[in-house]
Amino acid sequence: MQITFKVYRKDPEKDGKPGRSNYSVELDEEATVLDGLLKIRDEMDDTLAFRASCARGYCGECTMRVNYKACFACTAKVSAFTKKSPEILLDPLRNIPVIKDLVFDWDAFMWNKITAVKPWLEPDESSTNGENLLPDSTMADLRKVMSCYYCGLCDEGCTVLPVDFDFLGPAALTKAYRFVFDPRDKAGRERLKIAEKPKGIWDCVHCFEASEHCPRGIAPTERIISIRDKAFKVGITNEKVARHHTSFAASVKESGWLDEGRLALESEGLTNIKGLMKLLPTAARAMARGKAPIPYLHPKRPGAEQIKKIFEKGEREKK
Amino acid sequence: MKYAFYPGCVSRGGCPELYPSAVKVSAKLGIELEEMKDVACTGAGVLPQDISDPINARTFAKAEQLGLPIMTICSTCQGVMAQANYRLTSEPEYRAKINREYLADEGLEYKGTTEVKHLLWILFEDYGLDRLKSQIQRPLKGLRVSPFYGCFLRRPPEAITPTKELSRRKNYLDELIEILGAELADISGKGKCCGFPILSANEENSLAMAAKHTGEAKEKGADCMVTPCPLCHLNLDGNQPRAEAQEGKEIGLPILHLPQFLGLALGFEPGEMSLKRHIVSTQTVESKVSMLA
Numbered sequence: 230m231q232i233t234f235k236v237y238r239k240d241p242e243k244d245g246k247p248g249r250s251n252y253s254v255e256l257d258e259e260a261t262v263l264d265g266l267l268k269i270r271d272e273m274d275d276t277l278a279f280r281a282s283c284a285r286g287y288c289g290e291c292t293m294r295v296n297y298k299a300c301f302a303c304t305a306k307v308s309a310f311t312k313k314s315p316e317i318l319l320d321p322l323r324n325i326p327v328i329k330d331l332v333f334d335w336d337a338f339m340w341n342k343i344t345a346v347k348p349w350l351e352p353d354e355s356s357t358n359g360e361n362l363l364p365d366s367t368m369a370d371l372r373k374v375m376s377c378y379y380c381g382l383c384d385e386g387c388t389v390l391p392v393d394f395d396f397l398g399p400a401a402l403t404k405a406y407r408f409v410f411d412p413r414d415k416a417g418r419e420r421l422k423i424a425e426k427p428k429g430i431w432d433c434v435h436c437f438e439a440s441e442h443c444p445r446g447i448a449p450t451e452r453i454i455s456i457r458d459k460a461f462k463v464g465i466t467n468e469k470v471a472r473h474h475t476s477f478a479a480s481v482k483e484s485g486w487l488d489e490g491r492l493a494l495e496s497e498g499l500t501n502i503k504g505l506m507k508l509l510p511t512a513a514r515a516m517a518r519g520k521a522p523i524p525y526l527h528p529k530r531p532g533a534e535q536i537k538k539i540f541e542k543g544e545r546e547k548k
Numbered sequence: 549m550k551y552a553f554y555p556g557c558v559s560r561g562g563c564p565e566l567y568p569s570a571v572k573v574s575a576k577l578g579i580e581l582e583e584m585k586d587v588a589c590t591g592a593g594v595l596p597q598d599i600s601d602p603i604n605a606r607t608f609a610k611a612e613q614l615g616l617p618i619m620t621i622c623s624t625c626q627g628v629m630a631q632a633n634y635r636l637t638s639e640p641e642y643r644a645k646i647n648r649e650y651l652a653d654e655g656l657e658y659k660g661t662t663e664v665k666h667l668l669w670i671l672f673e674d675y676g677l678d679r680l681k682s683q684i685q686r687p688l689k690g691l692r693v694s695p696f697y698g699c700f701l702r703r704p705p706e707a708i709t710p711t712k713e714l715s716r717r718k719n720y721l722d723e724l725i726e727i728l729g730a731e732l733a734d735i736s737g738k739g740k741c742c743g744f745p746i747l748s749a750n751e752e753n754s755l756a757m758a759a760k761h762t763g764e765a766k767e768k769g770a771d772c773m774v775t776p777c778p779l780c781h782l783n784l785d786g787n788q789p790r791a792e793a794q795e796g797k798e799i800g801l802p803i804l805h806l807p808q809f810l811g812l813a814l815g816f817e818p819g820e821m822s823l824k825r826h827i828v829s830t831q832t833v834e835s836k837v838s839m840l841a
Binding site for chain 1: 561563585587595597606650653703704705741743746750760787790827
């Protein structure tokens, strides 16, 4: 079948302006997008830049967007994308600095962020005699996370990265999980502090896009939630988030449901005059529409005592 | 048709226009509601799972005693409860532990049979589209509407779209807009996050998200946006003026709650759906609606 690839082009050594090149290629029914790209480079245009390595969906090198859908060029069958039209659009991943054509800056996109979470084990040497083996049941969960092959699809799907490129992102935070939950690691609290820094776990909106995009079923969103739950248990170190979570928990524990007015005030901090002033215009607008929740005048729900008991038991469990 | 109604905190707090609209619309449709009053907040993804799962198990056990499925009117309540219910029903040992350690004290036991459904799902899966169409008194012709789902009404798949048939849930709001006679102004961000969950942790990013989605709808010529999630509403409507100021652009997009939008098509007047309680003026929507029969 005859396919026209419309490929994103950008050459920093020329004018650096993005554009597209069209290549018409004859391919068989079973061909993949990578087959097409290799044919173009071998036979038509050796200036076309793209990355690829294993060619069997394992290394994550050839991640790109095919008709705007992020996937691996080596496992994307051309026939799956040409049902409506014999044209295929190829683009680099979104929101990432492009080096040339389909080659983007992996360091800025992911590797620098993975380095930032200290991706190595700091073993507690004192408790071992040369080896520190874990039972298979403990390793099974970590092994799942370790099966990540850094393809970048979770970061591509992330909702936060398009508005803030400096967010650590699901790939790096999933790497953080791998060490936060390794019982042999002695960095413990320090690791949580790194994950809790601005642009870390608390900037995640837990929208589950990352989990939906992960081709390995590693569930990066759930991993980030687990790190947050752990931080909640041992004490959140990000001050503003700590105030927010403490207030949220306190109002549900005391009354069974959320006191939104109180949450807004206490998240800013009751002594933080500047922060409280900032709330005024929003509060005034809401009040003008008769809808600003009044803080602290918050009746208990029936059953609140039982909720409190559950809370207290849950809190005892965590210690 | 009868449901154990779980209104959530925000429908009576930050978005008090939502609760009465939902109650009125349900009554008009003939959906009978028994409100659950002695149950707690779901935890909203803020409380850790080992506290929120027992609290939600208690809610499910109470509904089970009533012999009713739960109806929610909030994507966040729906998502958090559906995720908890997925864990509690797919792992019987986990459920048994929660029953033993948390619920037995109150003489409760969750057997794992409670269904939790958002009003939007109920319309499609229980109520039926033919019956719904027969109730439309004012087709919303000429109104251009963008959908905004709230993340938790679309993901994660195991709890929200567990079968191929139910993957259609990802499209219900788009479908409903057209069923009610309005025009769909589709946006790429309809299934993304509104930014509300990080309003406290990173306000700048949160407002940037709100501006992005409302701005996109405006560019697509939408008269308004409709959302089944009051938390999305808090950010997209309540914080729209701040998002506009931060991003330096005027947006002015009215955001309707799902029951309000539905109510207008069922013949309710804008006043009956409390549209005046919104932060962003809904005047353009009201004018268009008043010109319809």
